[in-house]
Each structure stands twice: as C-alpha cells, then as structure tokens.
Amino acid sequence: MAQLLDGKQLSAQVLQEVASEVELLRAEYGIVPTLAVVLVGEDPASQVYVRNKVKRAEEAGMGSIEHRLDAGTTQDTLNELIDHLNNDPQVHGILVQLPLPSHLNEDEVIAAINPAKDVDGFHPLNVGALASGRASLVPCTPQGCMIMLRQIHPDLSGQNVVVVGRSNIVGKPMAALLLQADCTVTIAHSRTKNIESLCRNADIVVAAAGRAELINADWIKPGATVIDVGINAIDVDGKRKLMGDVAFESVARIAGAITPVPGGVGPMTIACLLLNTIRAAKDQLS
Numbered sequence: 001m002a003q004l005l006d007g008k009q010l011s012a013q014v015l016q017e018v019a020s021e022v023e024l025l026r027a028e029y030g031i032v033p034t035l036a037v038v039l040v041g042e043d044p045a046s047q048v049y050v051r052n053k054v055k056r057a058e059e060a061g062m063g064s065i066e067h068r069l070d071a072g073t074t075q076d077t078l079n080e081l082i083d084h085l086n087n088d089p090q091v092h093g094i095l096v097q098l099p100l101p102s103h104l105n106e107d108e109v110i111a112a113i114n115p116a117k118d119v120d121g122f123h124p125l126n127v128g129a130l131a132s133g134r135a136s137l138v139p140c141t142p143q144g145c146m147i148m149l150r151q152i153h154p155d156l157s158g159q160n161v162v163v164v165g166r167s168n169i170v171g172k173p174m175a176a177l178l179l180q181a182d183c184t185v186t187i188a189h190s191r192t193k194n195i196e197s198l199c200r201n202a203d204i205v206v207a208a209a210g211r212a213e214l215i216n217a218d219w220i221k222p223g224a225t226v227i228d229v230g231i232n233a234i235d236v237d238g239k240r241k242l243m244g245d246v247a248f249e250s251v252a253r254i255a256g257a258i259t260p261v262p263g264g265v266g267p268m269t270i271a272c273l274l275l276n277t278i279r280a281a282k283d284q285l286s
C-alpha cells in the first residue's frame with residue numbers, strides 16, 4: 001500500500017507556522033495580516049471554499065474581510081471594489097473567487113488587482129515572474145503540491161513528472177515550479193497521444209484534469225508518487241461526494257505515495273493562500 005500524504009495534517013503544520021508569523025508581525029510592526037475575499041454569486045461549492053478560507057485565516061490570527069456581491073454585479077462595480085481594496089492599507093491580500101458569472105471578464109478582474117496583493121498569483125506580472133523564476137506570490141494549489149512532494153522527494157532533481165491538465169491556475173504554474181526544481185516535466189492534456197503509457201513512465205504524476213477518476217492503476221508505475229488535485233463533486237443518492245481525478249483505491253495499491261481527496265491538496269491550497277498573505281504583508285511593510 002502506498003504511503004498516504006495527509007494534507008490535513010501537513011496543512012495544520014503550515015498553519016502553525018503562519019500563526020507564529022502573524023504573531024511576529026503583530027509584535028514587531030503592529031500589523032494584522034489581512035485577507036479580503038470577494039465572492040460574486042451564490043455557487044454553493046464556492047461558498048464552502050470561501051467559508052473555509054475565512055475560517056482558517058481567523059484561526060491563524062489573521063484579519064479577514066468577506067465581500068459577497070450578487071450574481072448580477074456589473075464589471076464596473078467589481079472593478080470599483082477591487083480599486084478600493086487595492087488602496088486600503090489594512091488589506092494585504094485580495095482573492096476574487098473564480099469562476100465568475102459568465103457576464104464578467106475574469107482576465108480584466110485579475111489584471112485589476114494590485115500585483116503586490118495578488119495572493120492567488122494569477123496577475124500577469126506574477127505569472128511572468130514565475131515563468132522566469134523570480135516569483136514571490138506563487139499560485140496556492142501548485143505551491144501546496146510542491147510542499148507535499150518534498151515530503152517524499154526532498155530532492156526533486158531529475159525526476160520524470162507528468163502533469164495532467166494545462167489550466168492557468170494549476171497545470172501551467174505546477175509545471176513551472178517543477179521545472180525550477182530541476183524535474184523533467186511533461187504536460188499532458190485531453191489531446192495528448194498515448195497519455196496512459198506516458199503516465200506509466202513517470203516517477204511522479206500530478207492529476208489536475210478535472211475528470212473524476214480519469215487515472216487508474218494501469219496508468220501508474222509501481223512505486224510512483226501520485227498527487228491528486230481533482231475536486232469533482234458528485235451527487236450520490238442526494239449526497240454531495242468529493243472525488244479526485246485519481247481512482248484512489250486501485251492506484252493506492254500500486255503507487256509509492258498518494259494524496260487523498262478530500263484531505264489532500266485542498267487543505268494545502270488554503271494553507272498556502274495564508275502563507276502568501278503573510279508574504280504579501282511583509283512585502284508591503286513601508
């Protein structure tokens with residue numbers, strides 16, 4: 001059986017470090033690192049995530065501000081709110097929950113955020129910084145995956161990694177971080193040929209395709225490390241059940257290490273969001 005990479009436990013450690021950094025910033029500089037979260041619309045999954053983010057921030061002694069806007073909010077109203085948060089010295093990090101309702105332009109909203117407060121790391125300046133290896137605010141999910149990978153591979157140099165998925169929020173930044181850690185990186189996606197044999201050659205597979213249980217034991221080399229970024233909510237007899245992109249039970253018999261869903265990458269993502277907020281607050285000290 002594979003070693004379980006417990007994101008709940010590991011994120012609790014990271015959150016303890018966050019809490020002591022918060023205390024330090026309070027004692028030394030009299031600031032309370034503060035995260036503003038903006039949610040447009042009533043998507044139930046987004047509400048769960050936003051609530052969790054705010055809860056974790058408060059547990060760590062950070063400030064949090066929640067802005068809930070109705071689904072019909074205009075681009076101008078949203079831009080005005082971002083402008084206000086950009087200019088509020090009490091706010092160190094800004095997160096606009098994605099996806100936005102379809103009438104809003106996500107690229108425009110992301111570009112409107114002050115890059116120094118962009119704790120998602122999605123602003124073009126931060127994307128460029130990551131691509132050239134000088135990132136300070138790194139996207140939270142890939143950052144969390146790296147912390148998990150380091151548990152198994154303190155030195156990632158030379159590892160063959162396949163990232164399944166090419167999104168701007170996970171696949172692409174994940175590949176950039178792995179490359180920076182001297183891995184040999186392949187990005188696979190829905191048009192990739194022989195994806196199964198490609199994965200079966202990998203020392204590490206990062207699954208971020210957004211397709212429930214896409215990856216089964218036949219795709220995995222014995223002993224490989226498997227990181228499951230998928231969070232697919234499935235309705236089972238009226239109950240919401242979370243499934244990863246990896247068929248956990250079968251893959252866990254083959255892999256050397258594996259992350260569960262829930263309790264894997266998700267909690268690490270939130271911990272890294274708070275790490276980024278601390279980093280942003282430090283960079284904003286006068």
Ligand SMILES: Nc1nc(=O)c2c([nH]1)NC[C@@H]1CN(c3ccc(C(=O)N[C@@H](CCC(=O)O)C(=O)O)cc3)C=[N+]21
Pocket residue numbers: 048049052095096097098099120140141231242261262263264265266267269270
């Ligand atoms: N601007 C922006 N930044 C994001 O980082 C962002 C976003 N928009 N939109 C949505 C996705 C998704 N995401 C998750 C974070 C934590 C869990 C998480 O903690 N999941 C728990 C389970 C929670 C549940 O029950 O659903 C777990 O995996 O154990 C999941 C998903 C952040 N996202």
Ligand SMILES: [Mg+2]
Pocket residue numbers: 165166167189190209
């Ligand atoms: Mg894809």
